[in-house]
Amino acid sequence: MLTFDLIKDNSKSGNGRDRSRLGRITTDHGIIETPIFMPVGTVGSVKAVSKEDLEHCGAQIILGNTYHLYLRPGCEVIEAMKGLHAFTAWDKPMLTDSGGFQFFSLAKLAKFTDEGVHFQSHIDGSRHFFSPERAVEIQMILGSDIMMSLDWCQGHPATDQQVAEALNKTTAWAKRGFDFWQENGAVNNLFGIVQGGMIKELRSLSAEQLTAINFPGFAIGGLSVGEPTEVMYEMADHTLPLLPSQKPRYIMGVGTPENLVTLVGMGCDMFDCVMPSRNARNGQLFTHTGTVNIPNAKYKTDERPIDETCGCYTCRNYSRAYLRHLYKSRELLSYRLNTIHNLYYYLDLMAKMRHAIKEDRFPEFQQQFFKMRQDQ
Amino acid sequence: MLTFDLIKDNSKSGNGRDRSRLGRITTDHGIIETPIFMPVGTVGSVKAVSKEDLEHCGAQIILGNTYHLYLRPGCEVIEAMKGLHAFTAWDKPMLTDSGGFQFFSLAKLAKFTDEGVHFQSHIDGSRHFFSPERAVEIQMILGSDIMMSLDWCQGHPATDQQVAEALNKTTAWAKRGFDFWQENGAVNNLFGIVQGGMIKELRSLSAEQLTAINFPGFAIGGLSVGEPTEVMYEMADHTLPLLPSQKPRYIMGVGTPENLVTLVGMGCDMFDCVMPSRNARNGQLFTHTGTVNIPNAKYKTDERPIDETCGCYTCRNYSRAYLRHLYKSRELLSYRLNTIHNLYYYLDLMAKMRHAIKEDRFPEFQQQFFKMRQDQ
Numbered sequence A, B: 001m002l003t004f005d006l007i008k009d010n011s012k013s014g015n016g017r018d019r020s021r022l023g024r025i026t027t028d029h030g031i032i033e034t035p036i037f038m039p040v041g042t043v044g045s046v047k048a049v050s051k052e053d054l055e056h057c058g059a060q061i062i063l064g065n066t067y068h069l070y071l072r073p074g075c076e077v078i079e080a081m082k083g084l085h086a087f088t089a090w091d092k093p094m095l096t097d098s099g100g101f102q103f104f105s106l107a108k109l110a111k112f113t114d115e116g117v118h119f120q121s122h123i124d125g126s127r128h129f130f131s132p133e134r135a136v137e138i139q140m141i142l143g144s145d146i147m148m149s150l151d152w153c154q155g156h157p158a159t160d161q162q163v164a165e166a167l168n169k170t171t172a173w174a175k176r177g178f179d180f181w182q183e184n185g186a187v188n189n190l191f192g193i194v195q196g197g198m199i200k201e202l203r204s205l206s207a208e209q210l211t212a213i214n215f216p217g218f219a220i221g222g223l224s225v226g227e228p229t230e231v232m233y234e235m236a237d238h239t240l241p242l243l244p245s246q247k248p249r250y251i252m253g254v255g256t257p258e259n260l261v262t263l264v265g266m267g268c269d270m271f272d273c274v275m276p277s278r279n280a281r282n283g284q285l286f287t288h289t290g291t292v293n294i295p296n297a298k299y300k301t302d303e304r305p306i307d308e309t310c311g312c313y314t315c316r317n318y319s320r321a322y323l324r325h326l327y328k329s330r331e332l333l334s335y336r337l338n339t340i341h342n343l344y345y346y347l348d349l350m351a352k353m354r355h356a357i358k359e360d361r362f363p364e365f366q367q368q369f370f371k372m373r374q375d376q
């Protein structure tokens, strides 16, 4: 079971607008300083980088996708290999999702019933079924430090009735998953997921139902599914304070650097998103002043690193000109160097936020961050 | 100008059948212990690996392809970036070819005249011309430690007349390239390339003509172009002793581990080949007993490393099962991990050969090597 030490909580001591928190999660595989960003390692590898690269970037915990791992290499392989940590040789904390988001994003193939989700593999079309119990059981086999309850994620827009149905099912499934977990030794940790679409009343209802269950942590799901950013902020701002302050809070699948800096200010502790790695593979590199679009001809003979203030391996070794050349030539090294930089940027941003919270200057940090990123 | 110290020469002291040599090439960017294998970094990056990976693998010198670099990023870019070493951040020795082999392998686009080679870019169809002088000039801009003369490589089979024509042109171009190099400060080092197809008399003639020019080293080109292995060995065995013993000898574009072990025994000092990296990207991994075809289902839950005797990063960290999973999932990390292993295997094989030569047991090493590789 994890422990969560809330080192600082500005919602108590602050000026009302700054609700940032500083915390420490202790798991069997190590400590996570929060707020934290978790790189996404879909099938047991964060695309294009190694575990040493991740450590260099400052990764304290990575995410694996249960849906993908269940299909390939398959549970039986990971079980034979003694779990995801041993299989991938990543010995730090790991979080796995429940598959809920993939059922949503591969919706054409998924059918939701009271019992669970019937779906077809996107790889070979084979038919499978996840109950809330099975989703937990699979994650216990994977051996992730933080497991997620099976949830029903609704897209945007959706009718009130659709959102309510998904919410009710998510609560029922959360209870069943929790009971299964308890009955099977309560190993590792299971988080509940708050749904409720873009309707505050339903977010409140979901938070109320979920927090009645004694999960070691809570997530907010169903955001960044097509709604305007302002609506996403409104939902997060409304929901975060409804979650118990003494447990970690995780907003799933979000987001841009601006999103992270805003949501940390609202009291969120954990994030994951494919954006830094996906953008890296598309040549979009984050800097403290904006974005470097590396294929751009203006970088042809640019001897500067991506970001002169960045301490990452890529910036310490290579010029924009060389990175542009690698990208244009589709060299495999390009994907790795770009991904290292973007992940370093994200994780360094989280470290800077933790530092600012610690030094009682998070609002100033936020202001400065937005000013610099707008300057470009 | 490089210096070549021939530390040991078994063609003088040996039993007549072992003509292996131990040497040391000193260049402006460092020392190369021979016999050595040079990983191929086509466009200024050895595919899928970083400079630190190359150092881990034991790379002492890497190869760049003038044809590719000239087209992309282009000479003007590399000149603006102060040469290939600064551009790529590889600060150890580098060898560049002359483009000759690419004109051969992209022959449909190339037209050979007395003056040089007219060709069209395989990227955008634009028209270009390399004279022997221009080929050296471009390599001087690249700043490679070892530059190669422009040659005319013939395929196999070819008529005697075709081979003779290519040979004559190669000699004429070698002289012109050499003169140009001398007139322009004789910076770095320029090697001559022996041609002559699969005809011993023409190989002798080419060697005679080339060695009359005071190149700091010599290569044998036009091998591994479709001829049977035995013919390639016959040509190498015939030609190597015709080259001056006090200068490095390089067989271009060869070959398999078996080829390397055989040709070192004939007195060859330098090799390059895309095989270890290309095979790695196709999941073919070299071991001391043969080949591991990583996609094979039998490795599904195989906890062993690729090769239990290998000290590479990949073997020290990952199982065949995980490598198979990464390969089947087309994860980018797969290409890197496989390439590290195969390059390490090749460079470790060279180190083992140097060690065996030093300890006066190269024939025994050869025997043992072939026995182990056959056992599989």
Ligand SMILES: [Zn+2]
Pocket (backbone or CB within 6 Å): A306, A307, A310, A311, A312, A313, A314, A315, A316, A340, A341, A342, A344
């Ligand atoms: Zn960087």
Ligand SMILES: [Zn+2]
Pocket (backbone or CB within 6 Å): B306, B307, B310, B311, B312, B313, B314, B315, B316, B340, B341, B342, B344
């Ligand atoms: Zn290895």
